[in-house]
Amino acid sequence: MRCLVLLFVGAIATFSTTLMAADNAGSDCHLVTSNVxxxxCKDPKLSLLHKLMVDMYQQVLTQSMVSEAxxxxxTQKNWLETRKGCLHQSDAQRCLVSTYHSRLDNLTAINATVLAPLATYSFHDLKDARYNGIEDIGTPIKLQHGLWAGEPYQPGGSVMPQVILLDDIKAVGSMTESNNKMAVVLLNYSPGGTGQYLYIAVVDKESGHLKNIAxxxxxxxxxxxxxxxxxxxxxxxVIQPGKNDSACCPGDVVQHVWHLDSHNQLIEEPNTRKIVRLTPDILSNTEWRLESWRYGDPVSAENDIRLRYINGHFTGSVACNNYTVSVTSEPRPGFINVLKQHTLVTEKQxxxxxxxxxxxxxxxxxxxxSQFTYFAGKLALSYQVNGQLGVMIFSKEPSSYNQ
Incomplete structure (x- = not known):
């Protein structure tokens, strides 16, 4: 079971814990101790203002970047000191009402400023948008350069919940009768353990700003x-674990289909496509271009290295030559044997x-x-050369037909 993320531990700590309990259950008001x-707690108008302010404060804090937060x-700590000073006024209730209204106006103005300018469906804008609907988190989050990190589970600890927008893969198109274009992105939620939870997020535009609607x-x-x-x-x-697969090594190739209903709910449709296993045949009818020799080692722009899989062979081009090499499939999904002794290469200068x-x-x-898989729509080939492990990453050519 995924851990419940306590996003606002640091934020809520600035308020009286007993008063927060009183906000949630009026019968607990007798637990509060400070005079303010x-x-x-005893004044319904002030209790309502306090709740509105807490909600707005949490919203602003969630949507702000780390430096802004x-x-x-x-400023919240300073405001709390100002609030305390109302006890020394002749009309403390009136002072508190005015103080809460002032803070609400201030937080509302801050909330408006964190809205981005007119946005597009570019990765640049999608990586700085707000997203919601991740169950464990329960509140909207604002990405910063494609990443959100919550509070550590233990004070000063290094384990914390994180959400990452998967780079280089998105879909843009119409999903409703209005034919307005929307974007679909993928979010990876890591609560801090072994789980890596994948979400799809639908993003629309509202008054020129990005809005995650589902x-x-x-x-x-x-x-x-x-x-x-x-x-x-x-x-x-996706490639997902089959009935007898371990979580580390999924082998079922499955297609999931959703439509967006009139209430902006994503409805998954019954799977009518046959589930197949992860074998080299899955690579057929697609041309791939090498983009990195291994993680952090990109292929230079002038190098055009291509790969295709055709009838038990990897074929393609490297430099000015063409090559072909035999490939056999192993019993475990995604594992292959490249028969390098059966390699043919042209000999152009x-x-x-x-x-x-x-x-x-x-x-x-x-x-x-020895192994292949997919990551964010790209092909990953794991290799070992002279005892060194690496992963070559290939991107799909736009002209390719992908079955």
């Missing part, structure tokens, strides 16, 4: 093969002085591949 809390917390949990440790909007439906192809070195490196790494 007692006065607020620290300033907001400090979010749906997909599964734990699913690997994304493809995402698109077709005929007003979200189509998500390339103009690029680094071509021979790049060709040798690529063919060595390809010959050491």
């Amino acid at each position: 809390d007692i006065l607020i 620290s300033v907001i917390k400090e 979010t749906q949990f997909v599964g734990d440790r699913f690997r994304v093969k493809d995402l698109k909007i077709l005929n007003k439906k979200i189509i998500l192809d 390339c103009n690029n002085p680094l071509a021979a070195e790049q060709q040798q490196r690529y063919l060595e790494q390809l010959g050491g591949v």
Whole structure:
């Protein structure tokens, strides 16, 4: 069971815990101890203002970036001192009402400023949008450069909940009869343990700003093969654990389909497509381009290295030459055996002085591949060369037909 995330421990600590209990259950008002809390708890108008202020404060704090949140917390502490000073006024109730109204106006103004300017469905804007619907978190979150991190579970600890927007994969299209375009993105929620929970999030535009109108949990440790909007439906192809698969090594290739109803709820439709296993045949009819030799080692722009899978062979081009190498499938899903001794390569002399070195490196790494999978719509080939492990990442060519 996923851990419940306590987002606002630090924020709520600035208020009396007993007064917070009184806000939730009026019969607990006798638990408050400070004079100002007692006065607020006994006055219905002040109790309502306090609740409105707490809700607005939490909303502003959630939607703010980390640097902004620290300033907001400090101003809240200063305001609490001002509130306490009302006890020394001749009409403390009137002073408190005025103080709460002033703070509400201030927080409302801050909330308006954290709204981004007119937004687009670019990754730049989607990575700084607000999202909701992640059950364990329970409140809206604001990403900063594609990442949100909650409070550590233990004070000073390093384990904390995180949400990441998966880069380089999204779908934009119409999902309603109005034909207005919306964006669909993927969020990965990590509560701090082994779970990696995948969500789809639908983003619309409201008055020029991005608004997350629907979010749906997909599964734990699913690997994304493809995402698109077709005929007003979200189509998500994933690799997920089959009946006898371990969570680390999913082997079922499954297509999930949702439509957006009139209440902005994502409704998953029955699966009518046959579930197949993760074998090299899944790679057929798709052309891939190498974008990184391994994580953190991108392929230079002038290098165009291609790969396809056709009838038991990897084929493609590297430098100015073409190659083909035999591939067999292993019993475990996604595991393959590249028969590098069965490699054929043309022998053209390339103009690029680094071509021979790049060709040798690529063919060595390809010959050491033992496993493939998908990540955020990209192909990942795991290899071992001279005892060193790595993962080559390929992006799908737009012209490819993906079954």
